Amino acid sequence: MQTRIYHKADGRTLWLYGREPHTLPAQEEGEPAPEPHSHLRWHPVREEWVMYAAHRQGRTFLPPPDHCPLCPARPGGFPGEIPFADYEIAVFENRFPTLSRNPGPVPELPAVKAAPGTGRCEVVVYTSDHQGSMATLSTERRELLLQVWAQRFHDLYADPTIAAILPFENRGVEVGVTLHHPHGQIYAYPFVPPVLERESAAFSKRSWIEDLTPRLGDYLVAQAETALAFVPPFARYPYEVWIAPRVRKPLPTDLNPTELSDLATLLGEVTGRYDRLFGRPMPYIMVLHAAPRGDPTFHLHLEFYPVLRAPGKLKYLAGTEVGAGSFAADVLPEQAAEQLRQL
Amino acid sequence: MQTRIYHKADGRTLWLYGREPHTLPAQEEGEPAPEPHSHLRWHPVREEWVMYAAHRQGRTFLPPPDHCPLCPARPGGFPGEIPFADYEIAVFENRFPTLSRNPGPVPELPAVKAAPGTGRCEVVVYTSDHQGSMATLSTERRELLLQVWAQRFHDLYADPTIAAILPFENRGVEVGVTLHHPHGQIYAYPFVPPVLERESAAFSKRSWIEDLTPRLGDYLVAQAETALAFVPPFARYPYEVWIAPRVRKPLPTDLNPTELSDLATLLGEVTGRYDRLFGRPMPYIMVLHAAPRGDPTFHLHLEFYPVLRAPGKLKYLAGTEVGAGSFAADVLPEQAAEQLRQL
Numbered sequence: 206m207q208t209r210i211y212h213k214a215d216g217r218t219l220w221l222y223g224r225e226p227h228t229l230p231a232q233e234e235g236e237p238a239p240e241p242h243s244h245l246r247w248h249p250v251r252e253e254w255v256m257y258a259a260h261r262q263g264r265t266f267l268p269p270p271d272h273c274p275l276c277p278a279r280p281g282g283f284p285g286e287i288p289f290a291d292y293e294i295a296v297f298e299n300r301f302p303t304l305s306r307n308p309g310p311v312p313e314l315p316a317v318k319a320a321p322g323t324g325r326c327e328v329v330v331y332t333s334d335h336q337g338s339m340a341t342l343s344t345e346r347r348e349l350l351l352q353v354w355a356q357r358f359h360d361l362y363a364d365p366t367i368a369a370i371l372p373f374e375n376r377g378v379e380v381g382v383t384l385h386h387p388h389g390q391i392y393a394y395p396f397v398p399p400v401l402e403r404e405s406a407a408f409s410k411r412s413w414i415e416d417l418t419p420r421l422g423d424y425l426v427a428q429a430e431t432a433l434a435f436v437p438p439f440a441r442y443p444y445e446v447w448i449a450p451r452v453r454k455p456l457p458t459d460l461n462p463t464e465l466s467d468l469a470t471l472l473g474e475v476t477g478r479y480d481r482l483f484g485r486p487m488p489y490i491m492v493l494h495a496a497p498r499g500d501p502t503f504h505l506h507l508e509f510y511p512v513l514r515a516p517g518k519l520k521y522l523a524g525t526e527v528g529a530g531s532f533a534a535d536v537l538p539e540q541a542a543e544q545l546r547q548l
Numbered sequence: 549m550q551t552r553i554y555h556k557a558d559g560r561t562l563w564l565y566g567r568e569p570h571t572l573p574a575q576e577e578g579e580p581a582p583e584p585h586s587h588l589r590w591h592p593v594r595e596e597w598v599m600y601a602a603h604r605q606g607r608t609f610l611p612p613p614d615h616c617p618l619c620p621a622r623p624g625g626f627p628g629e630i631p632f633a634d635y636e637i638a639v640f641e642n643r644f645p646t647l648s649r650n651p652g653p654v655p656e657l658p659a660v661k662a663a664p665g666t667g668r669c670e671v672v673v674y675t676s677d678h679q680g681s682m683a684t685l686s687t688e689r690r691e692l693l694l695q696v697w698a699q700r701f702h703d704l705y706a707d708p709t710i711a712a713i714l715p716f717e718n719r720g721v722e723v724g725v726t727l728h729h730p731h732g733q734i735y736a737y738p739f740v741p742p743v744l745e746r747e748s749a750a751f752s753k754r755s756w757i758e759d760l761t762p763r764l765g766d767y768l769v770a771q772a773e774t775a776l777a778f779v780p781p782f783a784r785y786p787y788e789v790w791i792a793p794r795v796r797k798p799l800p801t802d803l804n805p806t807e808l809s810d811l812a813t814l815l816g817e818v819t820g821r822y823d824r825l826f827g828r829p830m831p832y833i834m835v836l837h838a839a840p841r842g843d844p845t846f847h848l849h850l851e852f853y854p855v856l857r858a859p860g861k862l863k864y865l866a867g868t869e870v871g872a873g874s875f876a877a878d879v880l881p882e883q884a885a886e887q888l889r890q891l
Binding site: 416 | 733737
């Protein structure tokens with residue numbers, strides 16, 4: 206993988222990753238990003254950090270296609286975030302970060318523990334093509350994306366203040382997506398978020414994924430030599446799918462070339478089946494769960510939470526899910542797996 | 549409070565609560581409810597129970613107003629769930645329960661711990677009037693509602709299989725509400741859900757609510773002699789509000805008449821301010837957090853999660869919230885409190 210590091214005029218970094226070296230000349234840049242102001246407050250009853258970034262209220266919201274900030278630069282056109290005429294995969298520091306290298310001062314609060322909103326929020330642009338999706342990328346491009354995630358883990362964990370890293374993708378207006386150009390994000394946290402903390406504790410006892418692998422028959426969606434795509438038998442979302450290497454690997458940097466290639470293939474398999482399930486692009490949240498800093502026993506995996514439970518019917522998170530943390534599902538995992546397998 | 553217990557023909561119980569004794573004759577009942585089939589599966593990676601109720605896929609979805617199942621019965625009209633010409637507050641066992649007294653068999657699963665979906669799901673109808681909302685109820689009716697919640701805690705904890713109880717209200721199509729008639733729900737779980745477990749552990753160390761009370765100035769929305777409404781300084785949702793008695797009380801059954809009355813007043817204050825905030829009915833999730841069975845140190849409180857962050861803009865739960873459990877907020881709690889105070 207070739208890497209070009211470009212420093213934007215407003216101080217943010219842009220990385221251009223590709224199979225080929227990136228040598229195009231830089232073009233005019235857009236407006237500089239506003240100063241970030243982020244801080245954390247401790248929730249003493251749930252015992253977790255909450256992140257505050259008030260400057261985000263003004264963030265870009267469904268711009269017209271010729272004002273897409275992720276599209277490549279055109280002479281005389283709208284200057285977006287990536288001042289180059291083309292690229293393969295581009296990563297840049299978010300214009301409206303929830304966490305940042307220079308988060309600004311921590312406010313004085315009367316009765317609550319606060320801390321700086323230190324960390325990183327990056328945008329990962331999968332392609333220079335405004336159209337398409339994870340499913341329509343080439344397998345080679347998805348493989349490059351996995352290498353990019355590995356590189357970001359490598360770079361971000363080099364900063365000792367980063368405790369955990371979450372690559373994710375929100376897809377579809379139903380999950381609040383404000384830009385349709387194919388892209389994901391990465392959050393690098395100065396603390397271990399609750400879900401990763403619990404998963405880390407669970408994997409330290411055993412890898413449930415390795416244990417289940419020989420018995421996954423009814424739950425398989427697709428498989429490759431070194432990786433599996435399956436509906437977990439304890440899925441919380443209708444049509445939830447996980448993709449994991451068969452053998453426990455804590456971090457994307459631990460994956461070998463065959464695993465990278467197999468995971469890239471399954472990423473395409475799963476997202477393609479989602480789009481065929483209800484005959485429309487499936488809105489979903491995708492997250493990559495990998496080891497918090499220094500955790501040697503985590504089993505990395507991708508989790509997809511699709512938000513349609515039937516054609517035209519959304520799965521809402523309501524009282525029991527949001528207020529108690531207990532999910533109610535009305536699609537059985539083995540039935541969801543069979544439907545997805547047959548597509 | 550007067551109580552009338554009525555046994556529906558399909559075996560479900562209906563409770564009619566009111567200031568006056570309920571003596572109206574029963575009318576024709578609608579279709580019997582289908583057999584529930586609910587079970588639990590253990591999520592070994594998040595270490596929590598997931599509830600499955602596949603029969604719920606066919607549940608009632610935004611019926612036309614003259615087919616509202618919560619409206620009182622009219623001669624020759626649509627037979628709903630409450631076969632009486634009028635009532636004050638009605639509670640009945642949900643037609644499509646996620647948890648039930650007779651949940652049916654537990655499926656054989658290859659690699660996952662499963663258990664019966666034992667518990668209760670009840671619907672709480674606030675008024676016989678199809679129109680209106682928590683804000684437009686009389687204070688007397690809201691006080692009656694608090695007494696009904698207390699009575700339900702008393703009755704449900706009489707069943708030793710119930711470990712925790714969650715009254716909640718989902719309001720607005722934006723949070724997936726399928727019936728507009730003013731109502732809430734109660735889930736009674738055979739386990740302690742993760743959020744209540746964490747809050748219970750936190751309150752066993754100290755009551756953060758009692759500690760903060762003297763320093764809540766900037767965060768107050770409204771107050772009464774024995775109760776407060778405030779934006780928690782660590783709010784996860786924009787315009788999140790909590791209502792709590794000033795003195796620690798674990799359960800609704802522990803509240804004295806002044807506290808019941810003050811909480812009823814504040815329930816109206818908060819929901820009225822929500823509806824004025826953006827000049828439209830505010831969609832929200834409201835939950836009552838009270839002690840799991842046998843927890844003597846819980847400080848009961850109501851939490852409101854409104855889902856609008858600005859006029860016409862929803863707060864979506866996406867990658868970091870759903871995938872990591874860490875919330876990103878873009879409205880500062882002290883600013884939200886000031887806005888709500890001034891309405």
